[in-house]
Amino acid sequence: MIFLGKEIPSPLTLASGILGISFSSLQRVIRDGAGMVTTKSLSLEPRVGHEGPVIAEFEGGLINSVGLTNPGIQEGLKEVEKFYSIPDAVAIVSVFGASSDEFVQLALAVNQSKADFLELNLSCPNVEDEFKRPFALVPEKIIEVVTAVKSVSKIPVLAKLSPNANDIALMAEHAEASGADGITMINTLGHGMVIDAIARRPVLRNNIGGISGPCIKPLALKLIHDVYQRVKIPILGTGGVSNGLDAIEMMMAGATAVAIGTAVYDRGLDVFESTRLEMEAFMETHGYAEYSDLIGILELN
Numbered sequence: 001m002i003f004l005g006k007e008i009p010s011p012l013t014l015a016s017g018i019l020g021i022s023f024s025s026l027q028r029v030i031r032d033g034a035g036m037v038t039t040k041s042l043s044l045e046p047r048v049g050h051e052g053p054v055i056a057e058f059e060g061g062l063i064n065s066v067g068l069t070n071p072g073i074q075e076g077l078k079e080v081e082k083f084y085s086i087p088d089a090v091a092i093v094s095v096f097g098a099s100s101d102e103f104v105q106l107a108l109a110v111n112q113s114k115a116d117f118l119e120l121n122l123s124c125p126n127v128e129d130e131f132k133r134p135f136a137l138v139p140e141k142i143i144e145v146v147t148a149v150k151s152v153s154k155i156p157v158l159a160k161l162s163p164n165a166n167d168i169a170l171m172a173e174h175a176e177a178s179g180a181d182g183i184t185m186i187n188t189l190g191h192g193m194v195i196d197a198i199a200r201r202p203v204l205r206n207n208i209g210g211i212s213g214p215c216i217k218p219l220a221l222k223l224i225h226d227v228y229q230r231v232k233i234p235i236l237g238t239g240g241v242s243n244g245l246d247a248i249e250m251m252m253a254g255a256t257a258v259a260i261g262t263a264v265y266d267r268g269l270d271v272f273e274s275t276r277l278e279m280e281a282f283m284e285t286h287g288y289a290e291y292s293d294l295i296g297i298l299e300l301n
Ligand SMILES: Cc1cc2nc3c(=O)[nH]c(=O)nc-3n(C[C@H](O)[C@H](O)[C@H](O)COP(=O)(O)O)c2cc1C
Pocket: 015, 016, 017, 018, 040, 041, 055, 062, 064, 066, 068, 094, 121, 124, 160, 186, 187, 188, 211, 212, 213, 214, 216, 238, 239, 240, 241, 259, 260, 261, 262, 263
C-alpha cells in the first residue's frame, strides 16, 4: 500500500517512544511485519527524562511519565542511518522542540538524513512543568511550528496531535492549512494517576502521567473519525491497538496507517506479525482485497 507517496508492505507502524531508537529493535519490528517505524522523539540536546518509576501497568493499559528521554538528534540520527541498511526500511523520525526555532533546527537535521518522514511531537503531556502547555492544544502554536518546519522540510511532515485538545479536528485543520502532509493521532491521554493503596502514594515518581493502551482505543477511534471528516491529509492512527481487529477498526474510522505502542509491552515484538496476519484473515473472510479498501468506510447508524 502507499503512505504519503511511499510503498509500504503493511499499514502497521511502530509508535514513537516504545522501543527507543536502537537499530536492533527497529530492525526486528520491520522483519516482523511492520511497514514503518517511528523513532523515540528526539530533541536538540540529550535528555535524561524523569526519575523512575516512569512506567506502570494498570488494568486498562499503561501510564507513563518518561519525559522524553533521548540521546539527542545527532546520536539518534546515527541509529536511523544504520536502520536504512535494511532493504525497504521506512522510518518516521519524531522530534520534539521547545520553540518553532528548535523544531526548524531539528527538521533541518532530519532532512540531512535518509529519513522518509518527519513527525512533530506537538503533544507530549509529560513535560508540561518544563515547557508549559503542549503546542497541540494551542492553535497559534500549531500554525507557527508547522508553517516554519514546512518552509525548510523537503520530506513530508506529520503533526502529532493530542486527545487533550478541546477540538482536535480544529487543530488538525490548522495543521493541514499550515502545510502538514499528515496527522498522527492520538498521543497519550490525560494526565492520569495510578495509586498504590498500601504505600498511599502514586505509583509514578512523577505522580502523574499520560495514559495509553486498550482503555484509550474508543476515544482514539472517535477522534480519528472526527478528524477524517474534516481534513484530506492522511491519518496515522494510534491509541490502544493490540490486534488485527483493532487495526481494522482504526482504518475504518479513517486511519491510512496504524501505529502500535503499548501492545508491544503486552504482546512483545510478535504483535506486528500477529496483527498483520489477523488483519489479512479478516480481510479475506470479509472480502476486502487491499488495505486501502478499509480506509474511512465506517457508516454511522
Ligand atoms: C512509554 C511510552 C513512551 C512514549 N514516548 C513518546 C514519544 O517520545 N513521542 C511521542 O510522540 N509519543 C510517545 N508516546 C505515545 C505513543 O507513541 C502513542 O501515541 C500512545 O502511547 C498511544 O498509542 P498506544 O495506546 O498504542 O500506546 C509514548 C508512549 C508510551 C507508552
